[in-house]
Amino acid sequence: MKFVSPLRSIRGRLLIVAVLVEAVMLTALVANSLRLLTSHMETQAHSHAEQIAPVLLAAIVAPLAQRDYATVQAVLDESRAVKGIEYLVITDTSGHRQAASGWPNNQPLPSADRHIAHFDFDTQQPRHDVKVPITAFGQPMGELQFGLDLSQIIAANNDLFKQGILIALIEIILSACLMSLLGYFLTRHLSALTQASEAVASGNLTPPPVAEGNDDIGQLGAAFNAMSRTIAERIEELTLARDEAKRLAQAAEAGARAKTSFLATMSHEIRTPMNGILGMTDLTLDTELTAEQREYLNWVKISGESLLKILNDILDFSKIDAGHLNLEHIPFQLSEVINSVVGIYSVEASNHGLSLTWQADNALPAYVRGDPVRLRQILSNLISNAVKFTKNGSIRIKVSRQETPNPQIASLLFSIIDTGIGISDDKLELIFTPFVQAESYTTRKYGGTGLGLSIVKNLVDLMGGHLSVESRIGEGTTFHVKLDFEETATPAPKQKLSSPLSTVNHAEQKQVLLVEDTPVNQQVAQRLLSKNGFAVSVAENGKRAVEMNQDQVFDLILMDVQMPVMNGLEATRLIRQHELEHGLPRIPIIAMTANAMASDRDECLKAGMNDFIAKPFRADEMLDTIDRHL
Amino acid sequence: MIISRLIQSLILMLCLQMGTANAADTIFHLGVAPHTSARVILEMYQPLRLYLEKALGQTVIVETAPDFTEFGRRALNQEYDIAITTGHQARLYQVDAAYLPLITYKADFKAVALVAKKSRYHKPADLQGSTVLGLSPSSLVTLWGLHWLQKNNLNNVTVKYVSAADSVSHQVLAGEASLAFTSLANYQKLPQEQQDALKILAESEPMAGRVYMLNKRQASQQAKIEQALFAFAETEEGKKYFTQTRLDGYRKLRPRELEAMEPYAAETRLLLKAK
Numbered sequence: 001m002k003f004v005s006p007l008r009s010i011r012g013r014l015l016i017v018a019v020l021v022e023a024v025m026l027t028a029l030v031a032n033s034l035r036l037l038t039s040h041m042e043t044q045a046h047s048h049a050e051q052i053a054p055v056l057l058a059a060i061v062a063p064l065a066q067r068d069y070a071t072v073q074a075v076l077d078e079s080r081a082v083k084g085i086e087y088l089v090i091t092d093t094s095g096h097r098q099a100a101s102g103w104p105n106n107q108p109l110p111s112a113d114r115h116i117a118h119f120d121f122d123t124q125q126p127r128h129d130v131k132v133p134i135t136a137f138g139q140p141m142g143e144l145q146f147g148l149d150l151s152q153i154i155a156a157n158n159d160l161f162k163q164g165i166l167i168a169l170i171e172i173i174l175s176a177c178l179m180s181l182l183g184y185f186l187t188r189h190l191s192a193l194t195q196a197s198e199a200v201a202s203g204n205l206t207p208p209p210v211a212e213g214n215d216d217i218g219q220l221g222a223a224f225n226a227m228s229r230t231i232a233e234r235i236e237e238l239t240l241a242r243d244e245a246k247r248l249a250q251a252a253e254a255g256a257r258a259k260t261s262f263l264a265t266m267s268h269e270i271r272t273p274m275n276g277i278l279g280m281t282d283l284t285l286d287t288e289l290t291a292e293q294r295e296y297l298n299w300v301k302i303s304g305e306s307l308l309k310i311l312n313d314i315l316d317f318s319k320i321d322a323g324h325l326n327l328e329h330i331p332f333q334l335s336e337v338i339n340s341v342v343g344i345y346s347v348e349a350s351n352h353g354l355s356l357t358w359q360a361d362n363a364l365p366a367y368v369r370g371d372p373v374r375l376r377q378i379l380s381n382l383i384s385n386a387v388k389f390t391k392n393g394s395i396r397i398k399v400s401r402q403e404t405p406n407p408q409i410a411s412l413l414f415s416i417i418d419t420g421i422g423i424s425d426d427k428l429e430l431i432f433t434p435f436v437q438a439e440s441y442t443t444r445k446y447g448g449t450g451l452g453l454s455i456v457k458n459l460v461d462l463m464g465g466h467l468s469v470e471s472r473i474g475e476g477t478t479f480h481v482k483l484d485f486e487e488t489a490t491p492a493p494k495q496k497l498s499s500p501l502s503t504v505n506h507a508e509q510k511q512v513l514l515v516e517d518t519p520v521n522q523q524v525a526q527r528l529l530s531k532n533g534f535a536v537s538v539a540e541n542g543k544r545a546v547e548m549n550q551d552q553v554f555d556l557i558l559m560d561v562q563m564p565v566m567n568g569l570e571a572t573r574l575i576r577q578h579e580l581e582h583g584l585p586r587i588p589i590i591a592m593t594a595n596a597m598a599s600d601r602d603e604c605l606k607a608g609m610n611d612f613i614a615k616p617f618r619a620d621e622m623l624d625t626i627d628r629h630l
Numbered sequence: 631m632i633i634s635r636l637i638q639s640l641i642l643m644l645c646l647q648m649g650t651a652n653a654a655d656t657i658f659h660l661g662v663a664p665h666t667s668a669r670v671i672l673e674m675y676q677p678l679r680l681y682l683e684k685a686l687g688q689t690v691i692v693e694t695a696p697d698f699t700e701f702g703r704r705a706l707n708q709e710y711d712i713a714i715t716t717g718h719q720a721r722l723y724q725v726d727a728a729y730l731p732l733i734t735y736k737a738d739f740k741a742v743a744l745v746a747k748k749s750r751y752h753k754p755a756d757l758q759g760s761t762v763l764g765l766s767p768s769s770l771v772t773l774w775g776l777h778w779l780q781k782n783n784l785n786n787v788t789v790k791y792v793s794a795a796d797s798v799s800h801q802v803l804a805g806e807a808s809l810a811f812t813s814l815a816n817y818q819k820l821p822q823e824q825q826d827a828l829k830i831l832a833e834s835e836p837m838a839g840r841v842y843m844l845n846k847r848q849a850s851q852q853a854k855i856e857q858a859l860f861a862f863a864e865t866e867e868g869k870k871y872f873t874q875t876r877l878d879g880y881r882k883l884r885p886r887e888l889e890a891m892e893p894y895a896a897e898t899r900l901l902l903k904a905k
Contacts, residue, residue, distance in 0.1 A: 062668035067704075068696045093657065093691060136669070137676045139692060 010190065011183035018179045022172055030164035037160055041153040042115075045128055048084065049148055053132040056144060060090065061136045069098045076101035079146075086127055086147040093140050102147075109145055126150035189217045193224055206232040259318070268562060270311055271594035272518055275616035278304045279524030282619055286531070308616060313451040316377070320458040327462060331488045332372035334365060334399075334412075341379045342397065349387050349395060356383070358397035365401070365410045368485035374459050375483070379414065381452040382479050386418035393419030393476070402482065414481040423471040431469065432457040456481075510630060513554040514538045515545040515571065516592070517563040521615070525558060525592070528619050534626075542571025549575050554587060556629060559609065561593040561600065568593065569607040576608040586610075588629035592617070658682065658690040661710030663701045663719065665769070665840070666816055667797075668694050674875065675714075677867040678859075685858035686851070697791075698766030702902050705729070711845045712855070716770035717838025717887070718894030726899065729843035731888055732856055736878035739839020740814040741771035743778060743832040744802055751808045751831065754782035760808035761788040763798045768898045770891075774834045775811030803827055813839065818876055838887050842880075 056079055063071035069090075076088040080101045087102030089109055097105060112131035128148040134141040192210045199207040205228075212222040281301045285294065319325040342358050349356035379397070386395045395418045402411040423431060431453050456479075460467040463483055471477035512534045516522045522538055529536045537552065539545035543566040545557065557575070561568040572589050579586055591604040594615040601612045613625050660679060662671045675692045682690045693710075695701035698719065705713045706727045713723060717739070723729035743762075745751040751760070762779070764772035772791070779787055790807060792798050798810035799820055809831060817825065842859065844852055862868040863879045872879050 061672070063696075065668040065672050065692070066664065066694050066696045066700075071696075093689070137673045139672060139676060139679060141691070 009187070011180070011187045014183055015176060015179045019172055019176050022175050023168070026164075026168035026171060030161070030168055033164060034157060034160055038153065038157055041156060045148050045150060045153065049128065049130045049146075052079070052085065052146065052148075053130070053144065056088070056146075057132065057134055057136075060144070061134065061141065064090070064092075064098075064134065064141050065136065073099040073101065084149050084152070086149045088144065088146040090134070090142055090144055092142040098142065110147070112145065126154045187217075189213070189221055193217075193221055196224060196228070200228070200231075205235055268594040271615040272521065274304060274308055274311070275594065276518070276520035276524055278308070278616045278618070279528065280520065283524065283527050283531075304616075313455060316455050317451050317458070320455065320462065325459075325462065327374060328371040329369055330372070331367050331369050334368055334485075335360070337372050337376050338379065338397065338399065341376055341383060344380070345383045345387055352387060352390070353392055354387065354390055355394040356387070356397075357394070358399065360399040361401060363401040364399055364412070365485070365487045367488050368410055368412075369488045370483075370485045371463070374463065378456050378459050378481060379416075381456045382414075382416040382481070385452055385479075386416055386420060386477070389477070390418045390420035395419075404484070408487055410485045410487045412483055412485060414483070415478055416481075417476065417478045419476040422473040422475050422477055423469070424473050425471075428469055428471060432467070510555040511535045511537065511553065512626070513545060513548060513552075513557045515540075515542065515557060515563070515568060516560045517541055518560075521560075525622075528622065529558075532619075532623055542566030542568055542574075545571050546574045546578070549587070550578060556626060557587060557589045558592045558613075558626075559589050561591060561595050561604065568609075569603060572604075572607045572609050590625055590629065592622070656688045658686060658688050659709065659711045660690055660692045661701065661705060661713045661715075662692060662694050663698055663713070663715035663769075663840070664694045664696065664766070665716070665813060666819075674871075677871045678862055681862040681865065681867065682855075682858060685861070686855070698768040698898075699901060702768055702898060705843075706902070708845060708847070711848050713843045713845070714840050715843065716891075717841055718770050718773065718891040718898055719768065720838065720841035720843050721888045721891040721895040722898050722902075723843050724888060725895065728846040730846060730849060730852055731883050732842035732844050732852070733859055733880040734838055734841045734883055734887075735872075736881045737815070737839075737876055738836030739770075740836055741774040741811060741834040742814050742817055742830045743775060744799060744810045744812065744817060744828045745808065745831045746803050746805070747827055747829045749802075749805070749808065754778075754784060754831065757782075757784050757787055757808050759786055761790055761806075763790050763792050763801055763807040763810040765792065765798070765812065767791055768901045770837065770839070770894060771811045771813050771834075773894045773897055774837070778811075778832055778834075799824055799828060815839070815876065838883070838891055841883065841888065 056075070059075045059079075060072050063069070063075070072090055076090065076099050079085060080088055085102075088100070089097060089103050090099040091097050103109065110129050112129045126149070128150055129145065130148065131143055131145040134144050189211050196207040196210050207228060209225045209228070210221040212218050212225060278301065281297055281304060285297050285301065289297065316325070338358055338360075342356060346356050383395065383397070395416070398413075398415040398417065400413050400415075402413055404411045433454065457467050460481055460483065465481060465483035467482075468480045469477060470480075510533075512529055514522065514525050514529065514536050516525060516538065517540050522540075526536045526538060537548060537554070539548050541563045542559075545559065546566070548554075549557065559568040559572060568591065575587070575589065578584070588611070589609045590611045590613055591601075591609045592613045592615065593600065593604070604612055610629055611625050613622055660675065660682065662675055664671065666674075671694045672692055679690045679692050695704055698716075701713075701715065702719050702722065704710065705715065705719070705723050708727060712732070713720075713729060715723070717734075720729070720731065724731060751757055757779075762775070764775055766772060772789075776789065779785075779789075787808075792801065792810075798807075798812055799817075801807050802810045803824065814830075814833065817828070817830070820828070844855060848855065859880055863872065868879075871877075
């Protein structure tokens with residue numbers, strides 16, 4: 001049990017105050033009793049002296065007048081026999097000591113006391129010296145001096161003092177015990193309440209109930225119990241809610257995982273055949289075809305790429321939604337990104353009879369640090385959107401630099417201005433909602449998933465920027481994207497862009513091991529690589545790839561991930577282990593998989609691969625990637 | 631330091647002693663023979679004492695003695711400046727101690743023999759075999775009483791001496807004694823009911839009752855003292871005193887008035903010598 005200072009408890013304070021008050025009162029009582037007793041006994045002594053003197057004088061006047069000093073001496077002796085008189089001395093008018101009893105004749109008499117002051121006696125016997133003139137009918141006859149023994153007063157005083165102190169101490173002790181007992185009975189509920197409160201403070205939020213009653217403390221106890229019950233109920237509710245929230249969170253997490261897993265599976269299962277469709281279409285388009293066949297195949301390719309775009313949008317949205325999208329922070333040339341996007345959509349805009357231009361103010365930095373891929377995606381989605389909803393007129397991209405307190409930060413405002421159909425005010429808030437378009441017939445008329453602007457909004461938010469829109473029906477729409485980039489003087493490493501044709505020459509001697517289980521994709525990749533001058537060996541699973549890598553020297557391995565017998569990740573780990581064990585140089589291994597999620601890329605790199613190509617891939621993408629590692 | 635304090639103390643004590651001695655020397659002792667109780671004597675002579683103090687310019691104290699014999703002894707020892715005593719002792723002091731006679735009271739001094747009216751003692755012969763009371767053996771009334779007993783042939787009467795003059799009447803009335811010798815003045819001072827209960831069986835001739843005798847060392851002041859005494863008698867206090875005591879005032883002693891006391895003086899001298 002924790003020690004509590006008496007000064008901090010009501011009981012202790014009451015006890016101390018009561019004992020102090022009682023001690024003061026008892027001290028006053030004893031002191032007053034002593035004073036009264038002393039005063040009374042002094043009065044008695046004084047009265048005694050006043051009584052003694054006349055009697056003695058009456059007795060000695062006659063013998064003194066007769067100069068019968070023997071009689072006087074006898075009177076003195078008899079008077080001193082009475083207890084209380086210490087000595088008696090008679091001196092005549094000439095100052096001669098004529099009779100003395102109890103006082104040596106050769107010893108001078110003490111001075112008479114003016115008043116009784118018994119406390120002045122130190123070592124001598126307490127005594128009150130009285131000197132009385134002897135007169136008879138006006139005639140001075142001498143002086144009588146006697147000493148009253150005050151030892152009785154002193155003894156009584158001492159006895160009273162000792163007994164008073166003893167009684168006072170007993171009284172204080174008894175009172176302290178009584179007050180402690182009373183205090184205990186009065187404050188025990190408070191103590192219980194304090195212990196219960198301390199229990200609550202130490203974490204036990206549902207302490208045992210304290211005593212209740214009709215008095216103040218009892219009502220306090222009832223209120224505490226009610227509060228304690230409420231807290232317990234609330235805690236139970238919160239616990240249940242927390243458990244429910246946890247369960248829901250776990251369910252949501254499981255759902256998210258399931259969704260991610262489903263998306264990954266769906267992505268893989270769609271991308272794999274899409275890779276075959278697009279790859280074969282490209283290969284076919286490279287053959288000699290009739291105009292009609294070429295047109296049909298182009299439509300196949302356009303449809304496939306549209307399907308892939310939809311698929312990529314869905315995957316991007318899912319990644320952002322799941323928080324799996326990681327931004328890069330690398331230097332890049334701003335104008336190059338804008339140019340590339342504008343270049344992509346210039347043809348399409350031209351086909352729609354639209355002019356697509358961009359302009360920037362002079363303060364635009366040449367190089368910034370950020371994620372060029374996501375910037376390109378933002379601009380692409382907005383320009384694509386503008387092209388889609390603009391029948392005639394123009395699409396302008398304006399880039400301006402905003403003022404910022406930090407000169408190292410380039411705050412850029414990208415404005416995509418079209419002269420399209422416009423959006424009504426009541427629909428402006430809806431356009432960033434996933435799977436929603438401003439008008440229901442929009443989807444039917446213009447197509448699209450409704451994810452583009454939602455992805456833009458999420459990406460801008462993710463990059464710490466701000467997206468806004470102004471629009472008028474029939475006049476057009478302007479999207480403003482404000483993004484901050486760190487200005488840098490370091491130019492972005494120049495990407496080694498090479499056309500498939502350019503790789504033909506220097507890749508002739510390169511040995512590429514293609515690890516792919518799907519026959520159509522084997523064919524697409526093998527044909528594409530062969531067409532570009534690579535010597536291609538094919539392994540249908542990871543185990544076979546490991547074996548072939550040990551038997552033959554390759555310059556690069558294109559590794560599928562999901563394969564029977566042994567997947568690409570396991571095969572890569574074995575190849576890296578083999579290289580390590582045999583001191584061989586690390587062969588570039590590029591994942592080429594339909595597992596296009598960010599986590600898949602991470603797993604590939606973690607397993608020891610050098611790069612990542614998501615299926616379906618375009619030929620130039622694959623060749624660019626290969627070229628970076630050869 | 632200690633020595634100087636000792637010397638200072640000694641000087642102080644000497645001064646005190648000298649002061650005490652001087653005080654003792656300047657006190658004028660007015661001795662009154664114990665013809666009645668000491669308290670009565672003290673009370674009776676206070677007016678005179680106060681007057682003499684003023685007149686003489688010195689402290690005057692009234693004192694007496696336990697009995698006449700002791701008073702006589704002290705007087706003969708020159709212890710009184712004025713001795714107020716009976717005529718026969720005054721004669722003794724004059725002869726034996728050179729005291730100077732001053733004055734006496736105008737009222738006659740008579741000795742009386744008192745008996746209780748209701749007693750069986752109606753004539754001297756009735757006293758035969760009884761006990762009578764006297765004051766001191768050397769007092770004048772006692773000596774007169776002894777002479778009276780002899781004159782009445784009362785030889786087998788027992789004489790008892792009582793020091794307090796005012797108590798003899800009580801004892802007679804109480805039946806403790808048949809007769810008491812006292813002075814007429816004392817009788818007259820008794821409460822009336824006592825006087826009424828008593829009867830004077832015999833009364834002496836007028837005698838020199840109380841005589842003021844001046845010690846020879848005060849001889850130089852005799853005239854002054856005599857003058858003061860007579861002046862006192864003329865004061866209000868003096869008149870009141872003499873009225874209360876029925877002594878009528880002072881008068882000078884008549885020629886040979888003291889010498890007439892010689893027989894009683896001789897007996898007193900013998901008594902004192904016997905002591």
